[in-house]
Structures are given as structure tokens and as C-alpha cells.
Amino acid sequence: MARTNQVDVLSHVGAGTKVGELFRSVWLPALLSAQLPKPGGAPVRLKLLGEELVAFRSGDGQVGIVQANCAHRLAPLFYGRVEEQGIRCAYHGWLYDKSGQCLDMQNESDKAVCSKVKIKFYTAVEQADVVWVYMGQDAPPELPKFPWMGLPKSQRNATVWIQESNWLQGMEGELDSSHVSILHTNPATMATSPVHQHYSASDLSPKLYAKNTAIGVLAIARRNADSKFYWRVSQFMVPAFSSIPSADFPIGGRAFIPIDDHNTYTWDFNYYEKGDLPKAFLDYVGKGLAFPPESTYQPFKLNTGTIIDTYVPVRTALNSYLINREGQSLSSPTGIHGLNDQDRAMQEGMLALEGSSGRIVDRAKEFLVAADIGIIRARRRILDVVQDEASLAKFKQTIKDGAAYAVRPLDVVSEHGELDAFLAQHDGQLTSKREAA
Structure with missing residues (x-):
């Protein structure tokens, strides 16, 4: 029978937990490419390893996965507009690209402030009609070479x-x-x-x-x-x-x-x-x-x-x-x-x-x-x-x-x-x- 401490170790996946760090060391399937069917379309609300996230396909076709809430007043980015360069918060118009960098603040005249703001993001790539995400802090490994990854x-x-x-x-x-x-x-x-x-x-x-x-x-x-x-x-x-x-x-x-x-x-x-x-x-x-x-x-x-x-x-x-x-x-x-x-x-x-x-x-x-x-x-x-x-x-x-x-x-x-x-x-x-x- 499993000991209680084994249950704790195996079951918990939040940041700083042992198994949570294990999951953060591999590429994870995050969503289907079909959930983001077109550039500039509706974003997708995600939660992975206890973290609330939002995925979007910007106008240039690139997929971004960033924290679910704007850095300003923590409003949900899901209700924002997806634009050519990223996702813009609907509350005060802060725009973020797929690296989490703030590019524009519609309610702030001092544009230098924008360069100081960056929200959490994770590296995302598409392969075999799946959006894969790497949630670790170090350099990611290569994508897993499952036998089906390269098939038509x-x-x-x-x-x-x-x-x-x-x-x-x-x-x-x-x-x-x-x-x-x-x-x-x-x-x-x-x-x-x-x-x-x-x-x-x-x-x-x-x-x-x-x-x-x-x-x-x-x-x-x-x-x-x-x-x-x-x-x-x-x-x-x-x-x-x-x-x-x-x-x-x-x-x-x-x-x-x-x-x-x-x-x-x-x-x-x-x-x-x-x-x-x-x-x-x-x-x-x-x-x-x-x-x-x-x-x-x-x-x-x-x-x-x-x-x-x-x-x-x-x-x-x-x-x-x-x-x-x-x-x-x-x-x-x-x-x-x-x-x-x-x-x-x-x-x-x-x-x-x-x-x-x-x-x-x-x-x-x-x-x-x-x-x-x-x-x-x-x-x-x-x-x-x-x-x-x-x-x-x-x-x-x-x-x-x-x-x-x-x-x-x-x-x-x-x-x-x-x-x-x-x-x-x-x-x-x-x-x-x-x-x-």
C-alpha cells in the first residue's frame, strides 16, 4: 500500500512540488491547434499545473500562452481583443505579445512605462496539430519523438x-x-x-x-x-x-x-x-x-x-x-x-x-x-x-x-x-x- 507521503508527492503538481517540477521539465500538450482556428480569433482559457493561463493566435498566426490576467488591475485577458501583435486587455487597453511583453498602454501617456511591464509567458510550438507548451525555467528539450509526430x-x-x-x-x-x-x-x-x-x-x-x-x-x-x-x-x-x-x-x-x-x-x-x-x-x-x-x-x-x-x-x-x-x-x-x-x-x-x-x-x-x-x-x-x-x-x-x-x-x-x-x-x-x- 502507498504511504501517505507517497500520495502527497505523486498527486500534487503545483509550483515547487516535486512532481510539479517533473511536469515542468517536459513538453506538454496544451490544446489542439483547432481550438485556435484562425489568427485574431477568440482566445482559449487554460489551466495547467495549477496556473491559470490564456492561449491566443495573434494576427501574424503565432500562438502565445500567457498568464490569464493583465498586470495592471488583474482583469481577465480572455475578454480582450486579439490583434496582429498580441492580446489587448479590454479594461484599459494594455497590449501583450506572445512573450508577455507589454507593447502598448492606452490609458498611460508615458510610453516608457510599457517597457517595464512583462507578464508570465510560456514557450509554445505547434506540431502534429497540437500546441505544445514548455513550463520550465531552463532551456527546453527537443519535442518528444513519438512515432506519430511526423505522420501525415x-x-x-x-x-x-x-x-x-x-x-x-x-x-x-x-x-x-x-x-x-x-x-x-x-x-x-x-x-x-x-x-x-x-x-x-x-x-x-x-x-x-x-x-x-x-x-x-x-x-x-x-x-x-x-x-x-x-x-x-x-x-x-x-x-x-x-x-x-x-x-x-x-x-x-x-x-x-x-x-x-x-x-x-x-x-x-x-x-x-x-x-x-x-x-x-x-x-x-x-x-x-x-x-x-x-x-x-x-x-x-x-x-x-x-x-x-x-x-x-x-x-x-x-x-x-x-x-x-x-x-x-x-x-x-x-x-x-x-x-x-x-x-x-x-x-x-x-x-x-x-x-x-x-x-x-x-x-x-x-x-x-x-x-x-x-x-x-x-x-x-x-x-x-x-x-x-x-x-x-x-x-x-x-x-x-x-x-x-x-x-x-x-x-x-x-x-x-x-x-x-x-x-x-x-x-x-x-x-x-x-x-x-
Whole structure:
């Protein structure tokens, strides 16, 4: 079981916290490029790692991410006008560029004052239709070289939505292979998630392993497959990225980016190297059956009072995830519609730590078993990285050129039943071929 001090370290992400500094050492997906569709358009309200921010696309097409409030009287910049050079506060007309520098003060005749004013900003770049932000104080590393980053638009997609829980609850679900055979499987039809082979429906208690990598942890599940073995290898990448194997559909993966200690931006990335994303996959996803859940883009008031602009799931705890008690969903006995809806129902409703606003799990009360080896190892991996300045510095060096993120998951049936023999045969498949070349 996790000790209380471990819960504190792992769950809190504000400035000056250990895990908060870890997140500030990597590039984070902040918003979709589509949320800022045109130069001079409406800004977007964000909150990342507990900081209230506003994103805008200035008239020259550049994206800026700055603090949410004007330096003058702390009025919200969201209501301002986006101009050629930046965003102008609606209250007294102070104009800021993407570096936070004040360029103009409409209510101040002494223009020299303007040069002395600069608000907080963060470096933002666009890649693969995502706006990435670096929130550290030192020089940023290269962008992570995920295998999908350089693919054509028709072969990848990215989506994001809000999860009303601490980031760790969502991330740990990526390392929990055994729940797929139960939460996401219909025992009446033996239908399971289409990213799994049918063996996941027949073997409910897989043999699970965890193995450290340079960037995180391999979460490995071995199921019986007639006279052979069905292996699934997921990649966890510190601090909160995953790459999940697929039997037939495009490869998927998530990122769990903390809004604050109590809310999370969940990102989903899919890619298909054989060609365009298959129609069957797009149809399945379009029905909200997988990731993302059925959502609407709208202003959303967090439990902390901040308003952000994001994709909000239709099915939430307030409407009991629209559970159908009379029947079964297409893929699960839960009566809850989609895979992510099912996951969030479990993760958002976990027993909360007292005083956590109902959003951080009281991990001291967990009863962990062998099936939780991936979760246990990932927690340990993060704690090792943030142990001290030296360990964090070592991690920063590991990710400096972005290549550490060029990893792949694996879904395969093998004659090998022993882990070492299996990995010896397939080790080369766990790294991006394009990056290796």
C-alpha cells in the first residue's frame, strides 16, 4: 500500500512540488491547434499545473500562452481583443505579445512605462496539430519523438477532454491490463475492446510483469492463447504518457496532463502507419465507444472556481454516466456506453483522501495485489525520478533529444511463455523503426 507521503508527492503538481517540477521539465500538450482556428480569433482559457493561463493566435498566426490576467488591475485577458501583435486587455487597453511583453498602454501617456511591464509567458510550438507548451525555467528539450509526430494528418489524430480527478487515477488505468477483461468485456458475447484479440475475453487473470526502461516502464500482460501465449506490452513514459497496443485498430496512447491537483486534461493519440485511419476505426470512435468519449466543446467551471474552455464529456458523475440498468452496452456488462466513460466512472469515483475535494485517491487504504505490478512499478519509477535534484537532472538528460519517447507497444501471439525469451525475440519491435533508422 502507498504511504501517505507517497500520495502527497505523486498527486500534487503545483509550483515547487516535486512532481510539479517533473511536469515542468517536459513538453506538454496544451490544446489542439483547432481550438485556435484562425489568427485574431477568440482566445482559449487554460489551466495547467495549477496556473491559470490564456492561449491566443495573434494576427501574424503565432500562438502565445500567457498568464490569464493583465498586470495592471488583474482583469481577465480572455475578454480582450486579439490583434496582429498580441492580446489587448479590454479594461484599459494594455497590449501583450506572445512573450508577455507589454507593447502598448492606452490609458498611460508615458510610453516608457510599457517597457517595464512583462507578464508570465510560456514557450509554445505547434506540431502534429497540437500546441505544445514548455513550463520550465531552463532551456527546453527537443519535442518528444513519438512515432506519430511526423505522420501525415490522415494517418493520426489527437483529441482531449476533461477528467474530474487527480491525474494519477487516469494514468494508472493505462497500466492495469486485467480490468479490460472485466470492465470492458461482455461475458454474454465474449466481445471485448477491438484493440484486443479475443483471448482477453477468455483469460480474465493474465500473468502480469513490469520492466523498467530508460523512459519509464513496460507493463506486460501474458494470457493463454490456445497452445500459445497472447502478449500485450504497453509503454508508460514518465511523467504521464502511454502507448497502448492494438490488435487491428490503429495504435493508441494517452497523456494525462494535470489541470491542477483535482482535474486532468486527458489526451488520446492514435496513429496508423499502414495508411489512412481505417473507416471502421473512425466509425467506432465517432460513436463515443472508445476514446474520446462523446463530448461537447464549452466553457467549464472547475470545482476550484476557474473557468476553462475544453471538451466536456456528455456522461459524468452528475448523470451517473447515463448508465443503463436494464441492459448492456455494446462492449461491457456495465451498462455504460463507451470505454472511456466506463474508465472515468471507476476512476472519478474512487475513495477520496480526506480534504482532497473528492479528487485524490486515499491510496493508503488500497489493497493491492499481483495484478497491480505495473501501477506499483510506475509509482516507484516516478518517485525515483523526483527523488532529488540529481535524479531529476538525469531524467532531463535522458529526454534532451526527444528520442527516448520513440517507443512502441506490442500485441502478439507467441510460442514463448517465459518473459525473458519473449522479450529477447521482440525487443527490437519496442522502439520506433523510423527513429532507429
